Amino acid sequence: MRVHFIAIGGSAMHNLALALHHKGDQVTGSDDSLFEPSKSRLDTYGLLPEELGWFTNKITPNLDAVLLGMHAKEDNPELLKAQELGLKIYSYPEYLYNQSKNKTRVVIGGSHGKTTITSMILHVMHYHDKEVDYMVGAQLEGFETMVHLTDDNEFIVLEGDEYLSSPIDRRPKFHLYQPNIALISGIAWDHINVFPTRENYLNQFEVFLELMKNGSILVYNEDDPAVKLLAEAATKPTRKHAYTVPKHQIIEGTTYLDTPEGDMPIEIFGKHNLSNLAGAKWMCQHMGIDEDDFYEAIATFKGASKRLEKITESKTSVIYKDFAHSPSKVSATTAAVAAQYKERKIIACLELHTYSSLNPKFLAEYKNALDPADIAVVFYSPDAVEIKKLAPVSKEQILEAFDRDDLIVMTDPTAFKEWLLKQSLDHSTLLLMSSGTYGGLDFEEVKKLVN
Template sequence: MQIHFIAIGGSAMHNLALALHDKGYKVTGSDDAIFEPSKSRLDKKGILPEVLGWFPEKINQNLDAVIVGMHAKGDNPELLRAKELGLKIYSYPEFLFEQSKNKTRVVIGGSHGKTTITSMILHVMNYMNINVDFMVGAQLEGFDNMVHLTEENDFVVLEGDEYLSSPIDLRPKFHLYQPNIALISGIAWDHINVFPTYENYVEQFEIFISKITNGGILIYNEEDPEVKRVAEAATNPIRKIPYSTPSYSVENGETLLDTPEGPMPIEVFGAHNLNNLAGAKWVCQNMGVDEEDFYEAIATFKGASKRLEKIAQSKNKVAYKDFAHSPSKVSATTKAVKAQFPDRELVACLELHTYSSLNPEFLKEYQGALDAADTAVVFFSPEAVKIKQLEAISKEDIEVAFQRKGLIVMTDPEDFKNYLKSLTDKAKFSLLLMSSGNYGGLNFDDVKSLIAE
């Protein structure tokens, strides 16, 4: 098959391109900007566009399909040419469904935790030498790509994102997968540029449940009141399995999970991650993995990239980075690090970087999110607010929204770097850096020097 990607450089798009190349398809693509690591990875496989830009002449009748990414606009010249020729045009999730129509589809949805749960499932399957197809939103240890597609594997495990599918398909991605086994980890309002009200956002999960195949399975986090309500209200003919956080303890900075065989040390920590683990266990059991085997495998899971990822550690200091940006995830991640190292000062730094987090109307959702930290820092770039064409926000707006006594608010990248350097004077601390950005140019490798004793 010959497939052309419009906007091939995106994180998800380039991984799908690599997966199809590995499957033996002929892959071409275009984009107006391609950054690392996409650039090097595409180049290595010989599918990096030679010249940046859009070229309608690349679109011809020999193509079996065109896949269009969210980065492309509706008036993209290549997209217009594909329509003119009557070619089959897919969004990213549409094509994934097309590739997995004859497989058992396992879809992990939720406002938070879905990457971690998907990663846990894939780690267990890999450990047990069970081959599955997959799409996950983070790079995993032991996996070359974030997407893997074959003809022969029985299962496909998909991270179910609720964001829009493409510029010409405004349905949430996870509405297109029609799962046989589905999981919902949590519902907390996000993507307010697309879902302007909380009710509108919750409705997307109700639709997701309605798309589960008849006789399928819904695994849901019963500790989340909204998830519980939506799951229990569903009337389609499916089996429902609730899950909750398992019992565990923390001793000397190590988390011990209670299992039928006794307490078992695990690499991940925090109540939210233990809750994720419980959901992953139910999914794996419904994919044929015994409980005992699951525990053996999950003991070696170190986490997904940028999800409570340890940057550096010494005897009395530790630093983590985390992708957390939604209020619920910020709160859960901050609590997790404090609970893991209760005798250390926790310095929690949050960068407001996404459209939602920089929206003045949404800011109030962050009230209390950093309360578990001993020292709380919020960084934002006024320039990023301008680029996103949002209403200007001030330090005072941040302080009012967070309702956090002693909150430190910063807007200058150099001031933030100097603040981090000042932490070296402390004898004992935990540092948590939460962002989907990089604090205006912070090199995370530089953070390692702060942790040296």
């Protein structure tokens, strides 16, 4: 296959490009900006564009497929040329479906937890040498790429993102996968720039369930009222399995899972992660892994990259960074850390970085999200608000939204860094939550806070 990528440098796109290259396809691509690690990884396999920009001469009639990334615009010159030539243009999820039409598609959906659950499933499969195709939204230990495609594997495990597919395909990605086995972890309004109301967002999950294959299997989190309601009403699945937070206990900072063989220590913690584990267990069982083998493998799972990732620790302090940015994720992550380290001071820092989190209409969703922390900080950049062409956000709006009188609100990256590096972490846990970088914070420097 001859495949050309428009906007090859994206996190998802460059991983798919690498996967197709490893599969034996002839891959080319273009982009107007390239950053690490995409740049080096593409260069390693000879896929790095020779120069930045869009070049219509790369779009030729002999291309079998053109893949269009979200970074490109509708008036992209290469896209217009491909349309003019009548070439087959795919979005990222559409091409994944095209590559897996004859496989059993296992799709993990939900506003939160989907990367972790997908990662857990792949960890268990890898541990037991079970080969599967996959697409996951984080780099995993032991896996070279975030995407893997073959002609032979029976299963493909797909993280089902509800965001849009491409600039010319406004369907949510997970609407294109038509799962044989599906999971929904939880539903909490997100992506307000695309789904302006809670009802509109909820409807995307209804459609997802309607697009499952007849006679499929649905696994769902019954602790989430919205998920439970939709799952019980779904007609496509003929088998449904509900899960909840499994029995466990925390002893001296270690979580022990209640299993048929007794209490088992695990690397992860927090009710949301334990709930994710319960969902992953059902999915693995439907993929041929029995319960005992699942527990043996999951005991060594340390978490997905940037998901409650421990970056350093000593006997009396520890620092975590987490991709959490939506209200439900921030609340769950802060509560999990506070429960795990009850005897320590909890310092929680949150950067408001996404379109949704910086939208004044959405801010109220964060009410009480940071309450479990002893010290709570919210950082945001007024410049980022301006770049995103959003209404200005004031300190007073942040304080009112989070409903916490002692909340520290910062807008200057240098001031935030100086404040952070002055903190004593003795008998403390520092939690840094963001999908950004706090204006360029050096995490290696932050590590020095722990002796």
